[in-house]
Amino acid sequence: MRNFSDVQTSRRTCLRAGLGLFGGLSLADWFNLSAQASAADSFDNTKSVIVLFCWGGLSHVDTFDMKPDVPDVRGEFRPISTAVPGMSLCEHLPHLARHADKLAVVNGVCHTMAAHRFAATWNLTGRPYNASALRPPSRRDWPSLGAMISKVTDGHRRSILPGTVTIPYPIADHGLANGQDGGFLGAAYDPVIAQPPDGVAYAGLSPNAGVIDLKPAAGIEPPRLRDRRSLLASLERCGDPLNAEADRQAASRDQALDLLTAADAKAAFDLDREPPASRARYGNHICGRSVLLARRLTEAGVPLVTVNCAAGDLNGSVGAHFDTHVDNFNRLKNQMLPPLDQAAGALIADLAERGRLDSTLVVIMTEFGRTPQIGGGAGRDHFPNCYSVAFAGGGIRGGQVYGKSDRIGSAPASNPTSPADVHATIFRSLGIAPDAMIQDLDGRPLPICEGKPLPLFG
Numbered sequence: 001m002r003n004f005s006d007v008q009t010s011r012r013t014c015l016r017a018g019l020g021l022f023g024g025l026s027l028a029d030w031f032n033l034s035a036q037a038s039a040a041d042s043f044d045n046t047k048s049v050i051v052l053f054c055w056g057g058l059s060h061v062d063t064f065d066m067k068p069d070v071p072d073v074r075g076e077f078r079p080i081s082t083a084v085p086g087m088s089l090c091e092h093l094p095h096l097a098r099h100a101d102k103l104a105v106v107n108g109v110c111h112t113m114a115a116h117r118f119a120a121t122w123n124l125t126g127r128p129y130n131a132s133a134l135r136p137p138s139r140r141d142w143p144s145l146g147a148m149i150s151k152v153t154d155g156h157r158r159s160i161l162p163g164t165v166t167i168p169y170p171i172a173d174h175g176l177a178n179g180q181d182g183g184f185l186g187a188a189y190d191p192v193i194a195q196p197p198d199g200v201a202y203a204g205l206s207p208n209a210g211v212i213d214l215k216p217a218a219g220i221e222p223p224r225l226r227d228r229r230s231l232l233a234s235l236e237r238c239g240d241p242l243n244a245e246a247d248r249q250a251a252s253r254d255q256a257l258d259l260l261t262a263a264d265a266k267a268a269f270d271l272d273r274e275p276p277a278s279r280a281r282y283g284n285h286i287c288g289r290s291v292l293l294a295r296r297l298t299e300a301g302v303p304l305v306t307v308n309c310a311a312g313d314l315n316g317s318v319g320a321h322f323d324t325h326v327d328n329f330n331r332l333k334n335q336m337l338p339p340l341d342q343a344a345g346a347l348i349a350d351l352a353e354r355g356r357l358d359s360t361l362v363v364i365m366t367e368f369g370r371t372p373q374i375g376g377g378a379g380r381d382h383f384p385n386c387y388s389v390a391f392a393g394g395g396i397r398g399g400q401v402y403g404k405s406d407r408i409g410s411a412p413a414s415n416p417t418s419p420a421d422v423h424a425t426i427f428r429s430l431g432i433a434p435d436a437m438i439q440d441l442d443g444r445p446l447p448i449c450e451g452k453p454l455p456l457f458g
Contacts, residue, residue: 044431047394048298048305049361051145052291052344053124054336055171055310056322057116057387059370059380061409062332063090064388065107073372073408076329084399092337095345096390101399102348102357104391104456108403108412111368111419114382116314116323119367120171121179126423126449129178137176139441143183145423146304148448150189152436159301161265167290167305168195169206169312176207184440191306196271196289203335204311204319268300269293282346287339291347298360303430309340322366326377340364348392361394361429365422372408386411389422394429397458420451428453 066088067073079088082100089097096103111128113119118129125142143151150163157163170193171177182189267273271293282288287309294305310321317323320335344364351357369387370380386405392398403415424434427449434449 044359047359047361047430048301048303049145049149049363049394049426049430050291050294050298050347051304051306052340052362052364053171053306053308053310054322054340054364054366055120055308055312056314056324056366057119057368057370057382058322058366059324059328059332060107060386060388060405061370061372062328062380063093063337064105064390065386065405065409066090067372067407067409070372070408072374075374077333087399087401090337092333093341095341096348099345099348099352099392102352102392103398104396105401106389106391106403106417106422106454106456107386107401107405108415109387109389109417109419109422110412111384114368114384116173116367116382117175117177119382119384120177123365123367123419123422124177124179125183126420126451134174135178137178137181137183139184139186141178141181141183143185143189143438144180144191144306145426146191146306147182147185147189148438149304149427149430149432151185151438152432152448153303153430157301157303159265160262161268161297161300161302162192163189163303164191165294165297165302165305166191166193167293167307168286169193169308171308171310172205172207172313185438194269194293196286196293198271199283199287199289200285202286202311202320204321205313205315207312264300268296268302271296278350281350283339283342285339288343288346291343295347295350295360299356309343310336324370325375325379325381328370328374328379330378351393357393358395359393361396361426362392363422363426364390369409372410383410389417391425391456395458396429396456400456402454402456417454418451420449421454422451423449424451424453425456428457 061067061073062075062077066077066079068079078091080091080094080097082089082097084100087100089100111119111122113122113129117134121127121129124144126145127142130142144164146164154163166180170180181191271279271289274292274296279289279292282292287307290307294307297305311319313319314321314323317325322336324331344362348357348362351360351362366387368382368384371383373380375381386409403417404413405411406413427434432448434451434453435447437445438448439445
């Protein structure tokens with residue numbers, strides 16, 4: 001380990017030496033290193049968003065938009081009654097069914113991208129994938145939902161926690177999916193990636209998983225950390241007083257050091273502070289642990305947390321995810337729906353009991369649906385023509401279904417909804433104007449969203 005007394009050590013290297021690394025990013029990289037291009041004056045800083053992303057393509061006709069009277073579509077599952085008369089959900093979503101009075105289900109979401117990464121980008125950014133072929137994520141990409149929210153709310157937040165967090169790992173299919181990071185907003189708006197320390201994990205590959213550790217490196221106790229901070233500050237006073245970049249780096253480092261010494265911030269990541277009954281309620285699996293961690297982080301002040309409720313890499317359609325080309329029904333009922341249902345139901349109930357449901361928007365989304373037709377091997381294939389998204393909390397009126405698909409669930413029959421409309425609804429919940437502006441790498445002002453909020457609010 002390098003010593004802070006080494007005057008040749010860069011600020012970033014000093015930070016890494018004293019504090020350790022997480023997921024390839026120093027804690028300093030969590031914070032904004034540049035001036036803000038815009039802010040949302042109406043942002044309600046009491047609100048936050050938890051996105052439960054069902055990576056792989058959640059079958060709408062087997063969950064939220066079932067077609068029990070169409071033999072060629074209905075498959076093996078049956079609908080069950082919910083807390084809302086006339087509203088039904090899949091029999092393998094009993095926890096969500098009990099809280100249907102808090103759900104707004106949107107059927108008839110649609111777009112035109114049938115490839116996972118293309119479709120995920122559209123849903124994660126609200127913008128279509130702007131290339132004809134797959135390419136690695138770059139700083140020319142449109143930023144993620146969390147990055148945009150972090151950008152426009154920076155001037156309103158008082159928390160030293162990061163602006164957006166992804167749990168338990170990023171998503172990938174033939175490489176990391178685009179649209180998960182800060183894109184052209186820069187690395188300061190990339191999410192922190194945190195993985196819960198326990199719980200039964202998803203089967204399959206998970207790229208770049210990491211466990212956040214807010215403890216200083218071995219042997220660096222708080223007094224010594226303060227001494228090193230003072231030493232580094234004295235060295236900086238000998239530098240160029242007109243170096244604006246150095247000043248920004250120093251401010252970033254100070255925020256990171258504050259985070260390391262802030263008990264409340266560290267406590268937000270500590271699931272051991274949850275009672276055993278609470279951990280059991282969410283589930284002893286990585287989905288439950290991840291969703292519980294998301295609740296803690298939003299309570300502590302993180303504006304948006306994304307939980308990828310599936311194995312991180314689709315791995316050739318092998319593993320625990322929603323890409324059910326083969327054995328759709330067994331995989332859903334045995335692997336995928338029970339943990340999602342338990343964790344999502346627990347989250348909604350827990351937030352309501354804590355009096356935080358109105359200030360926390362929960363969004364259950366995916367990149368596309370699955371074909372109404374059942375294919376060979378009892379599977380369903382990619383289907384962007386029609387799928388479902390569900391909301392709860394955040395000012396959304398529960399107990400409603402918006403939009404309708406046709407008789408077999410193959411296309412919207414009324415109120416078609418785009419991914420941009422889903423984003424606009426999320427911004428509306430936060431009090432952010434969809435036409436709030438951000439700047440791309442060329443300095444061009446661009447609206448964060450081109451959709452319209454759905455009429456879901458109470």
